[in-house]
Amino acid sequence: MVLELQKPRPIWQIMFSTHHTDVGLLYLISSLAFLFLGGSLALAIRAELFLPGAQIIGDAMTFNRIFTVHGTTLIFLFIIPFASAVGNYYVPIMVRYKDMAYPKLNAIAFWMIPPAGALIWLGFADFTWYATPPYSIISAPGPAADMWIFGLKILGISSVLGAINFVVTILKCKHPDMSIGQVPLLAWSFLSSSLIILVAIPTFAAALLMLLTDRLGVSGFFNPAMGGDPIAYAHLFWFTFHPEVYVLVIPAIGMMYEIIPRFSRKPIYSYNSGVFAFVLLSIVGFSSWAHHMYATGMSFTEKTVFMVGTLAAVPASAMHVFNFVATMWNGRIKFSTPMMWAVGGIALFFSAGAGGVANAAMPLDFTTHDTYWVVGHFHLFVMGTIAFGSIGFLYYMFPYVTGRMYNETMGKIHFIMSFVGTVLVFFTQHVLGLYGMPRRIFDYPPIPEWIAMNQIATVGAMIIGVSMAIFLANMIYSSGKGKLANTEDPFGVGGKYYYPFEAKNPSH
Ligand code: HEM
Ligand SMILES: [Cu+2]
Secondary structure, eight states, X not given: OOOSOSSOOOHHHXXXXXXXXXXXXXXXXXXXXXXXXXXXXXXXXXXHTTSSSOOSSOSHHHHHHHHHHHHHIIIIIIIHHHHHHHHHHHHHHHTTOXXXXXXXXXXXXXXXXXXXXXXHHHHOOOSTTTTOTTHHHHTSOTTHHHHHXXXXXXXXXXXXXXXXXXXXXXXXXXXXXXXXXXXXXXXXXXXXXXXXXXXXXXXXXXXXXXXXXXXXXXXXXXXGGGTOOHHHHHHHHHHHHHHHHXXXXXXXXXXXXXXXXXXXXXXXXXXXXXXXXXXHHHHHGGGOGGGGOGGGOOOHHHHHHHHHHHHTHHHHHHHHHHHHHHHHTTOOOOOOHHHHHHHHHHHHHHHHHHHHHHHHSHHHHHHHTTBHHHHHHHHIIIIIIIIHHHHHHHHHHHHHHHSBOOOHHHHHHHHHHHHHHXXXXXXXXXXXXXXXXXXXXXXXXXOHHHHHHHHHHHHHHHHHHHHHHHHHHHHHHHHHHSOBOOTTSTTSOOSOOSOSOOSSOOOO
C-alpha cells in the first residue's frame, strides 16, 4: 500500500491537489525544510556560546534575531506542520473516510504556512518567541516585529482551520460501523490536540491584535505609559501557550502509540487509559498557565493554585509512559529505527517530566526561572520527545510514502548520535541553569564552569548537526534509489500494518 509517490507526477499536480495524502506530503516536505533551516540557526547559537566574547555572530541584536527566528521556526513551522502532515495522511484512513472533511479548507490551511514562514524569516524579529511588552511595543524595530506578528496571526488561523477539519473528520466522517471507542489512538491524539487549539488559539489571536494596535499607538493595552499592563499580555500569552505545549506533545505521543505496539508485536496495553490520558491532558493543560509567571508578583494563594493545577498534568503524562512500558513488557520487540526513536523519546520524556515537576514547585522555580535550566527543560521536551517521536514516525511512514526503504544502518546511526547529542546539550543546560547562567544572553563572563558546560553543550549540538546531515542524505538517496519496500510489512514484524481499509483512498 503506497500512499504517495508510487508513480512520478509533476510537482504542480501535488501542489494544486486537495487530496489528503497530497496535502500531507506538502506539509511533510515544508516542515522538514523548516527543521533544517531552524536547526542551522541553533548551530549558530551554540557556536557563538562556545566561548565568552563574540565568536561568529557580530552583535547582540543579530543574536536576538537569530534565536527568535530559531524558536518560532521550529515550533510553528516544523513541529506543528509535521503533526498536520501525519494527521493528513493517517486520520482519514484511520476513521475510514475518503478524505478530510473539508479538502479545500485543508489545502488552504497548508498554503497559509509558506507566506507566514516568509514573513517570519524575512522580518527576522528580535523580541523572542514571547514578543514581551513593553519592549515589543515601544522599541522592537519594525517592520520585523510587525512581520512576525502577521506571520503568527496567519499561522494561528491555519492551525484553527486544520483543527476544525480534524474534529469534523473524526467525529462526523468516521465510518458508521466504527464507534468513537474504536478510533485508533493516533486519531484520538489529533482530536484532543485540535480541541485544545480551538480553545487556546483565539486568546493569543486577540493578544496579537492588541499588540499590533499598541505598536501603532492607537491603544495602550500593554503599554504602561498609557496605563496598560504588560503582565496582562503574559497571562494571555501563557493561557494559550501552556496548553499549546500539549498540542505539540500529544500528536507525538499518538505516533508512539502506533510505533510501540507494532514493534513490540503486542496490542497496546490499555487503549482506554490512552484515550483517558489524552482527554485529561487537554483539560488540565488549561489549569496551569501561570506557572510561567511565579516571578511576576502573584499572591501566595494564586501561586499555590497554579502549582496544584500544574501537578494535575503529571498523572496524565505518567499514564502514557506506563502504558508504553506495559506494552513493551514481555513483547517480542524488534528495534528497527522507528522503535529506537520512540523508546529514546519515552526515556527523555520521563527525564524532562521530572524537570517539569521541579519547575512547577514554585520555591524551586525561583532559583531556576529565566536561567538555562528552563531552556534545558523545554528543549528536552521539544527535541527529546516531540522531535524524537516525529522523526521516528517519519522513518515509520517512509516506505508507505515512497514505496522504498531507507537505509537502516544510517537510521540507527542517526538515532544514536542524536540521542547522545541531546543528552549532552540539554542535560548540561539544566546544570548551567543551576550554576546561574541566565538564558537569552549573547555573551557571558569567563566563569570556568560556564565555559566548560557551554562547550559540552556546543559539542553535543554539533553531533546532532552531523547526524541530521546523515538523515538528510539517507532520505534523499533512499526516496530515489532505496531498495523497494515490501509495503505489506516493510519492517518484517508480521501482521498487517494498516487499519482495515483497502487500496489507496479514492481521489475525488
Ligand atoms: C508536555 C511537554 C512539555 C513541553 C513541550 C513543555 C514546554 C515548556 C516550555 C516551552 C517552557 C518554557 C517557556 C519559556 O520560558 O520560553 C516550559 C517551562 C515550564 N514548564 Fe514545561 N513543558 C512540558 C511539560 C511540563 C510539565 C509536565 C511540567 C510540570 C509538571 C512543566 C512545567 C513547566 C514550568 C513550571 C515552566 C516554567 C519555568 C520557568 O519559566 O521558570 N512543563 N515548558
Ligand atoms: Cu507551562
